[in-house]
Amino acid sequence: MKKNKVVIVTHSNDNPSIDVVSEYLKERGVQAVRLNSDLFPTQVTIENHQTNEGSNNRLITEEGIEVESGDVFALWYRRFQPAKGLPKDMEASFKGPSAEESKRTLLGYMDSLDCFKLDDYWSIRHASNKEFQLMLARKVGLDLPNTLTTNSPKAVREFYHANQGNIITKMQTSFSVWEDGQEQVVFTNKIEEPHLEQLESLNLCPMVFQAHIEKEVELRATIVGNNVFCAAINPNEISGMELDWRKRGQHTLDKWMPYELPQDISDKLVQLTVALGLNYGAADIIVTPKGEYKFLEINPCGEFYWMDAFQQLGICEAIAENLLAGGRRKV
Known part of the structure; x- marks a missing residue:
């Protein structure tokens, strides 16, 4: 049968x-x-x-x-x-x-x-490790911002000064906390000098610290097999999303526009998913005012549908074709 x-x-x-x-x-x-x-x-x-x-x-x-x-x-x-x-x-x-x-x-x-x-559940779990994916991203030639994951206040202070006091912090996983009965989602935040004396809680929960990159546009590149679909948004489109567009996520859905990635960046993203054992991934990238492409992270199960719904990029069809073909075709 x-x-x-x-x-x-x-x-x-x-x-x-x-x-x-x-x-x-x-x-x-x-x-x-x-x-x-x-x-x-x-x-x-x-x-x-x-x-x-x-x-x-x-x-x-x-x-x-x-x-x-x-x-x-x-x-x-x-x-x-x-x-x-x-x-x-x-x-x-x-x-x-x-x-x-x-x-x-x-x-x-x-x-x-x-x-x-x-993709395979265990490949997804392994690929979700941010340090692992950043290491592989560097190996395939993607440009990364300086990144520190630590529970050491001393290391954070040194990192802050090494990056001229221009760093942000974020978590490795998406989650929320409850304060006064209200759900507060943890997003990316800027580190200011007074914060350097308030790092004691790192001994209870490590965090990710990263050099703050100036943004011309933010990109979401969705990789399906050998295909890369990309959309861009202006970080100044809506107030409050300058550091993290997800803070205003529901209000940005129709603000994204199709974006043509340079071929070498697309090729490196496909190489990264191959190295991670994935056929699918959603990568976040910053384009700087100087035209540099800074790779931030890749989510093995990242959301994509809003780009298909508003921009008809063809991601759903590519997923169906990947399933029918049993994975990416050899090129």
């Missing part, structure tokens, strides 16, 4: 990119099956059979769609929120173990599928 299904690992509140990619696959005779990870184990079922004769897995979605492992030729890993649907009043002593078992079962399901993965 011909394999004719693609499993999309996401969650029930994901954006319409799932539907657009699924429609492209349907036009090519392939059924996209949505695995809403937040609905496992409450509504989604997984049966993983391992015997001496072999293995067989069955996925049953909340809509009752059944998928045998032998029918799956590709998996698109996009979002992962196992056990989010567990009852809110479930005792913590049971909820924690249930969430961990659910995560491991889903990972076991994905790992046991003998198919192409865009």
